[in-house]
Amino acid sequence: KRIRAGHLHAGVAALFAVGWYLLQDEEFLKARLHALVLKQTGRELAIDGPLRVELGAESSIEAHGIRLQNAAWAGRDDMLELGRLRVTLDLRSLFSGPPVILSLLLEDCSLLFARRADGTGNWQLRPPPTAADRRAREADGAPAVLLREARVRNCRLDFEGPQRAQPLAVSVAGFELALQEGDRWQASGNGRVNDESLSFSGRLAPFSALLRGG
Secondary structure, rough: OOOHHHHHHHHHHHHHHHHHHHHHHHHHHHHHHHHHHHHHHHOEEOOOOEEEEEEEEEEEEEEEEEEOOOOOOOOOOOOEEEEEEEEEEOOHHHHHOOOEEEEEEEEEEEEEEEEEOOEOOOOOOOOOOOOOHHHHHHHOOOOOOOEEEEEEEEEEEEOOOOOOOOOOOEEEEEEEEEEEHHHHHEEEEEEEEEOEEEEEEEEEOHHHHHHHHO
């Protein structure tokens, strides 16, 4: 029995060692992420820069030089270009639910929203939810993911479509979002909408109220 227990412990240790090695293997991680995104969305995902994973009670993933393929009809090659992404998760929440994102950082990004004359948008990566899916989501009430803090720096959003006389461009110099007591968010930001400067600061309603339109 002691020999079998020793073999079991050695096997578990070997599995952890292999898992740890694979998490440090950038090319393996990039290939797996590419395959996952392609399967879920039908779009190509490229990570041209470093990709790092840090495991712990607060685990994080950081990637540089991210590109997400655009719809074939939408003009430019990439729908999304992202200079830096860093996500920190509460690892325990993945097992107890809902998953908690402790912090989210987006830097140096460009995102294109384009719509065709028939109403199709380039952001439609999956089939629209069915009526049953929407009812189940409304009955559940809780968000699928809980975001505690987010920061956005130097990002640009472009909106294009035949219904617009001219494209709409939103440039975000800085944006911060933090979850406060009572499930309300404190938000602040500054940037430009086309040629007009814009800044704001205030508190937002709880996520559940936003979903209900409250």
